[in-house]
Amino acid sequence: xxxxxxxxxxxxxxxNAEKINAELFIFTYGSLVVQLVKDYENYSAVNKQxxxxxxxxxxxMVDDMMARTSLERxxxxxxxxxxxxxxxxxxxxxxxxxxxxxxxxAKEFSLILDDNPLNDFCELPxxxxxxxxxxxxxxxxxxxxxxxxxxxxxxVEYVRDVLCGDDVSxxxxxxxxxxxxxxxxxxx
Amino acid sequence: MxxxxxKLELIGFRIGRRLAExxxxxxxxxxxxxxxxxxxxxxxxxxMFNRQIDNLKxxxxxxxxxxxxxxxxxxxMSGNNGGAAAARRAQPYIWLPCGIIRGVLDSFGVNTVxxxxxxxxxxxxxQIKVVNDA
Amino acid sequence: xxxxxxxxxxxxxxxxxxxxxxxxxxxxLSAERSAAAATVGGRSDGSKEPANTAHAVDGTGTHLxxxxxxxxxxxxxxxxxxxRVSLESPRNIAMEEEAKLVYGVAFSTRNIINKLNSKDxxxxxxxxxxxxxxxxxxxxxxxxxxxxxxFILTTDIAAVSMQPVLEMIYRNIYVEYVVKNPxxxxxxxxxxxxxxxxxxxxxxxxxxxxxxxxxxx
Numbered sequence: 105x106x107x108x109x110x111x112x113x114x115x116x117x118x119x120n121a122e123k124i125n126a127e128l129f130i131f132t133y134g135s136l137v138v139q140l141v142k143d144y145e146n147y148s149a150v151n152k153q154x155x156x157x158x159x160x161x162x163x164x165m166v167d168d169m170m171a172r173t174s175l176e177r178x179x180x181x182x183x184x185x186x187x188x189x190x191x192x193x194x195x196x197x198x199x200x201x202x203x204x205x206x207x208x209x210a211k212e213f214s215l216i217l218d219d220n221p222l223n224d225f226c227e228l229p230x231x232x233x234x235x236x237x238x239x240x241x242x243x244x245x246x247x248x249x250x251x252x253x254x255x256x257x258x259x260v261e262y263v264r265d266v267l268c269g270d271d272v273s274x275x276x277x278x279x280x281x282x283x284x285x286x287x288x289x290x291x292x
Numbered sequence: 293m294x295x296x297x298x299k300l301e302l303i304g305f306r307i308g309r310r311l312a313e314x315x316x317x318x319x320x321x322x323x324x325x326x327x328x329x330x331x332x333x334x335x336x337x338x339x340m341f342n343r344q345i346d347n348l349k350x351x352x353x354x355x356x357x358x359x360x361x362x363x364x365x366x367x368x369m370s371g372n373n374g375g376a377a378a379a380r381r382a383q384p385y386i387w388l389p390c391g392i393i394r395g396v397l398d399s400f401g402v403n404t405v406x407x408x409x410x411x412x413x414x415x416x417x418x419q420i421k422v423v424n425d426a
Numbered sequence: 427x428x429x430x431x432x433x434x435x436x437x438x439x440x441x442x443x444x445x446x447x448x449x450x451x452x453x454x455l456s457a458e459r460s461a462a463a464a465t466v467g468g469r470s471d472g473s474k475e476p477a478n479t480a481h482a483v484d485g486t487g488t489h490l491x492x493x494x495x496x497x498x499x500x501x502x503x504x505x506x507x508x509x510r511v512s513l514e515s516p517r518n519i520a521m522e523e524e525a526k527l528v529y530g531v532a533f534s535t536r537n538i539i540n541k542l543n544s545k546d547x548x549x550x551x552x553x554x555x556x557x558x559x560x561x562x563x564x565x566x567x568x569x570x571x572x573x574x575x576x577f578i579l580t581t582d583i584a585a586v587s588m589q590p591v592l593e594m595i596y597r598n599i600y601v602e603y604v605v606k607n608p609x610x611x612x613x614x615x616x617x618x619x620x621x622x623x624x625x626x627x628x629x630x631x632x633x634x635x636x637x638x639x640x641x642x643x
Contacts, residue, residue, distance in 0.1 A: 125340070135310075175572070252614065370624035
């Protein structure tokens with residue numbers, strides 16, 4: 105199963121993904137974060153804003169991912185984790201994080217990012233590190249938004265970040281609950 | 293809206309400066325403004341949109357008009373009832389590239405004002421006006 | 427040769443966000459139109475046409491030539507009226523009712539099939555594999571995207587499987603032209619009608635294409 109997701113991700117990235125210049129992407133993201141920092145002057149507000157932007161991206165991106173692959177709705181949370189890592193991250197960022205640190209109840213896992221293109225050329229000022237700026241927090245929002253479209257309400261956050269001096273970057277994904285499908289309002 | 297414009301333009305400006313730094317031709321220094329504008333039309337547009345500007349015009353007095361007939365960010369934009377309303381709503385999406393163009397030129401020491409408009413999606417025209425051309 | 431009558435697209439909130447008809451004889455739309463024509467003399471571009479001929483409400487029907495092929499897009503309901511130029515799109519109660527019924531019948535059928543396969547659950551989806559049902563006059567085809575957007579197509583009864591067609595519409599037309607339209611509001615908590623000339627044009631071309639070629643397997 106895991107192998108299969110890897111193949112789907114590779115295939116989609118190779119054949120169905122429109123590539124853009126990585127530096128343009130990195131510069132654009134960097135410039136955006138700089139602007140947010142200027143505007144909010146408060147790093148946790150910036151984190152929140154990045155998460156919100158990510159969410160708005162994620163709710164669209166998931167359709168794009170599903171349209172470019174032969175994937176169907178996942179049957180369990182562990183499959184979901186694999187798809188995020190091997191198809192989602194591969195298709196949109198060309199990296200594959202490691203899925204790790206499952207909680208005992210199988211409702212939480214981590215994505216360990218050895219490589220995150222958004223971070224390239226980025227060095228945070230000490231104040232930003234001290235005050236907890238999560239530079240790539242947009243990724244958390246993307247995951248959260250995408251999963252909501254698949255009926256999963258989640259909490260997604262950075263727990264470790266290389267830009268803040270940690271040895272790896274780790275995004276924690278926690279399933280809060282499955283969302284019920286809406287039913288049509290009954291006529292009186 | 294004014295604020296949105298200022299912010300997007302500034303974000304673009306910073307991107308433009310970095311793009312210029314990164315993609316400027318290593319073996320020759322661009323000094324002539326027309327050459328720098330051509331660099332935007334060809335190299336920078338290639339990096340950003342995988343295509344070049346379709347048409348470049350200048351009055352040789354500091355005004356350059358760049359026309360992209362299939363501006364990438366407009367390719368999927370559409371509304372109801374023909375283009376007028378959609379074109380209006382598309383306006384904020386060209387503030388960032390305006391900033392990028394200004395940023396690229398600025399990093400070569402050319403101070404400009406860049407504005408853009410669309411006559412109908414997905415067409416887009418950028419106008420560069422040099423301020424105090426040295 | 428497939429004869430396509432109508433398509434309905436429903437979002438995650440059970441709202442009809444898009445409807446078009448092609449070869450439909452009588453519909454709540456044409457009924458409304460003739461009523462409107464009778465009472466207020468019709469709109470300038472509508473009054474010239476016979477009341478029972480479907481024509482583009484949006485005035486952009488130029489991409490199709492033949493009268494019988496002209497699409498009629500019914501701009502949708504309730505909470506979506508705010509940002510629309512509403513001159514051209516009066517609410518059509520009969521049409522809203524019809525859309526609700528169509529949704530209801532497809533939704534219930536899917537649920538029954540899921541249940542019979544013991545694959546029903548509160549998250550919905552179509553694991554039971556509901557594809558179509560037929561009456562003696564039309565066939566209704568159902569496709570649900572993994573993200574819960576529902577596509578319903580009605581055709582003549584001979585068109586046995588339109589699954590590839592609906593999948594194509596989702597993957598290459600809906601995602602490409604609706605989801606990727608930066609001007610489309612995708613706040614997932616509200617419903618927005620698809621107001622999008624490109625999407626409509628591409629969809630029309632595609633439907634025309636499959637209508638003129640022989641059989642979709």
